[in-house]
Amino acid sequence: MKRLEGGIQPYRASPRLLCTASQQKKDETDKPEQSAAETLLAEEKAQLEEQVKDMTEKYKRALADTENLRTRSQKMIEDAKLYGIQGLCKDLLDVADILEKATESVPKEEVTSQNPHLKNLYDGLMMTEIQIQKVFTKHGLAKLNPDGQKFDPYEHEALFHAPVEGKEPGTVAVVTKVGYKLHGRTLRPALVGVAKAP
Template sequence: MTQNPATDNPNAEPAVEEATAQSPEDIIQANFARIEAERDDLKDKLLRTLADMENLRRRTEREIADAKAYAVTSFARDMLGAADNLRRALESLPETARTTEEPALKGLIEGVDLTERDLLKTLERHGVRKIDPLGEKFDPNLHQAMFEAPDAEIAKGLVSKVVQSGYKIGERVLRPALVGVSAGAPKPQAAEGGDSTPTTH
């Protein structure tokens, strides 16, 4: 009688043939996973593209706004000389000339004053504002110090004199104001003849 090793030996493992072909369910799951990965990749690329487009839109809007706001920068800077000359003409007038009743002189002064005010209003309509910092704290971003001098009426570090007005266009400085800065109250001079404190013997 012939013996069967597989049945005679209970510890023997049955021969198992490895399956080389995937089942339909495995194929479907693999395809589904691949499609999901492609979908996620396309979604990520789409979100990045949308973010880039939004950044480009905002940057373009800023550039357009800046172009509108600062398009007149060169022209405005050239006009500051005319504004300065009108101001100098008015400041050079003696007080008696301002109170004169002479029609020709009075009309000339009023005309120069009106022209200066009209010029400044025109500049303001285009975003150019005058900087007149008298009494304000010195700011190196807006002002250029020409000198520092003692001033009993103005605290140290404040603008005590405006030599030339400055101008801003939008948030940019078109021309800094030329100013004098207060060094505070002058120091009391020491009494002549040395120390006057009485001494005891």
């Protein structure tokens, strides 16, 4: 290589510098591509996070729905156990009513030891009536005889309203047929006459 005047040699790039310069140029041209790839990945990440969030919400809702269904099913099973005998009880109420009417219709003065057949029949009816009431109580069936109580439309069925001496208006004056409740739920309302103001 020739020396220039003044003893200065021309600048000659070393191979290492050339590699570094070309790498910088290459990096500058690749940078926008990396940025586009990063943007694409960030968008994909956001979509996936949104999907995870959505799936988590659906999962939580499904869990809550399942729990509600389980609770409702449990309640239905318990109600079925308690009130499953409702139909049978309604049918037996007619039998209890007939027994009660039979015992009420017998004149008490006729039930004596002079009339042993009638006394035995009456005693048998009374024992049967007592036993059926015990069975009712054992299975949660309670008698409603609301004589003198305040009229309650959930437990009583008013057949008539009439002024009754000595009874406060709005109270039950006459019970024509007793009612029954099964585990606190009215099975048959009592048929009543309600006192009204004169």
